Amino acid sequence: MRKRYRIEISQNRQDHNVYLPAELMHTMPLSRLSFGSRVIEAKCIPHNKEKIIVGESVYNSLAIPGSEAVLHAFSEHDTLFIGPLIGVLTSGFTSYPLRPLGDRTNIFAKLLSVNKSVGVVTFLFGEEHIDWEKGMIKGLFFEGQQWKTYEVPFPNVIYDRLPNRRSERRANIKKVKERLQTDYLIPSYNPGFFSKMDIFERLYQDQQACTFLPETHPFTSFSVIERMLADYGHVYVKPANGSLGLGIHQILFDRNNNTYYCRYQDNAGQKKLTKFNSLEALFKKIFHKRKLSNMIVQQGIHLIREEGRLIDFRIHTNKDEDGLWQVTAMAAKVGGHGSPTTHIRNGGKVMTIEEVFRNRKDQEKFAQSLSSAALYLSTALESQVEGIIGEIGFDLGIDKEGKVWLFEANSKPGRSIFSHPNLKESDLLTRKLTLGFGIFLAEKAIKSPEALFT
Template sequence: MQHVLPICKGKDDGSRVYVPEYLLQHGRHRVSLSFGSRTVLCEAVPHSKREIQLSKSLWDLLSIPFEAKIHVHIEDSRILIGPLVGIFTSGVGLFPSRPVGERSAFFSKLLSADRQVGAYYFVFGPEQLQQENRMIQGFFYSEKGWSQHLVPLPSIIYNQIPNRRTESSLKYQKAVHLLDLEWEIPFFNPSFFSKWEIFRFLQKDKEMRDYLPYTVINPGVQLIENMLNTYSAVFFKPIGGSHGRGILSVHKEPAGGYSCRFLEDHRPKIEHFQSLISLLKTRKLYGRLQDTLVQQGIDLITWKQRPVDFRVHTNKNRDGKWVASAMAAKIAGTQAHTTHLAYGGEIKRAEEVIQHAGLPSKSALKLTKAALQLSHKIDENISGLIGEIGFDFGLDQQGKVWLIEANSRPGRGIFSHSSFRAEDYSTRMLPLQYAVHLAKQAFVSKGLNVT
């Protein structure tokens, strides 16, 4: 049985937890009480209040940070309070009032959703781990602001490492090994996706293959030339790239030669070349394409002659099922070859842009369908627990859906505009709900482990 109830600290020193009498089928009896990774034996006592009350000694022993309205799961003679969910990231703890630096506002917004979900969520990094006593100095957020509390290891970890460089660093690899492999705490969103790995297994599926633009890795000059003769443009994408960095768009000019669009100092630039080899050498790609995807350009629909693609977020919900949580149209900045906001991109409602392009309104449903199909397929093929995916899709002039990219840790900045308030809330709420689902699963599947 799962309920959301106030959790309160009592004044007595006995080893007792007071539970609403309608929840205690066996009356007063011995139970195991869990908070995060910590479990203790105590006596469950029925009382008339609609709250869970812990004796002072139990409260301190479990290191519960503060009173709150929280999920309580009762299974036979076991009770789980929480769950306690850790959000693992980098750069934590430099300033108490802004513990995640420039990203503190993002995390405060994320953690503000926990009051609706009914769980304890906190932010931490490797620096907050106390390996000897298996505790964490976690940063919590409430209406009073940020506060730090010493808590047990969490039931679940939501991975929010911001970039691949940090993820691959020795410090974070050691912390992940400790948390995931040694302490066996379930992790979701364990790592960034490899663009090539995603395309490689999707290409093997007949239905999924239809969403994929022609994509190769480490092609020779002749194959690139053939692609330029076939498609209006060809894109060069670093396998480990993000935020549009390192992407080139190459066109073959009707009068001869080649044009190359790229970003330099956050500004779009165009260079012209007489030969493909000179272009590749100048852009330091000649003979160095082993970590680069070369991909068919798509004749995207436009908004005022600027290319458009679509971000669709999918999340697992409180039942562990994939749902589409948000969608927006991203419009490229003037002369830009990508739609990233940092480079002058603009955000609009998907329905408005689809209507402007003269496509049927059901095109938005096609994007949602594609996102959910791909979410299931990626989930089947990628190891570890995946809780959210951000898809970038294109719609061509005929309304065909194309997958541009799938991101395991999608940014939410595009939904910060007031017209996307509901979508912004969903993308913050659903990962927290999924964490509750995972904690419940882990609790039900595990036996008594008293620490």
């Protein structure tokens, strides 16, 4: 079982030793100390206290930020590793000290605020903060409700929080990520954004995962849509790499009148329901400015509703300190009247499972169905995609027969559901496990690097 220790600076300024709990030295003598990528020679002396005491010169040589910390300790061979040091890679830094990441500042402040309770040291950085020659990073830390800059060694692990696909595609960012992993053997988790079509094609390889997937195709021809409308009555046309519900259109076919309807939200935010005599006319009018090769077509599902409004569910899963998947948050998203999606920006609202299902048995039944689906899909996705995944946000639906469907999986899930007052504990849990998985990954990189890099 992992254990945390308080790291204190010796009051004797001439003391260059390191005093360790005897239990840390029971397997073999230790002669080196490590924090992040920094490793120094040190005289390690056992004592009977449950804390690690280091001389000031040792503390400074390790470049541990701040004055004291409570951190994990791992020993391997003759080295004691304290930390872990987790670097959160992102972009879009500003010159404003109170809002270093603009509108995203508060999200990162909340993430870094759980540092002490998890037992890690976490900082933000971008490509511009790295000093390759010194092997140091000018990291941004959140302490005492304010942002501070400390120069620290390269981290044990990197949590990828690049904000969008555009930043991820930048050549400089690609080089930074590749160099940190290849030259410094620093593992990163949650690299990249999922592509909707790619995720579905990969999950189609898993027989059980297939049962959660609505029929989905890249846009190729009107004949595919005509056939799907005949089979399902309605379909959704959405951007292959979209987010926040932008650009989603619901197309419906009225067999009695042989007419087509398109439900969508226009650029001014107005909800529209427009009638057409042919599918070609619909696409010519609604999609004339869109590149159809970047769209996908998905089977429409007759979902359960709340007072006539669409309902789907956001389920967050996280890997914990043992590297195991856990369901960390569950909420219903109820669409606005006349909206083709349940996104908040389109008039949707967040509700708890208890608010949607008044009956206790229904609450338990559907919560179990959603949890089981999300956990299985997490494992299936992990086996099908490249890189290390530590968190996933699933958009799931339940049809009128009680069957669970997967609409989307997000590798960098948004946090809008946590605006609900009854989801504060889930909000905290997701942040803790996000960093907690970094502990698991750091220990793996120290003790079994071949499992991560081969």
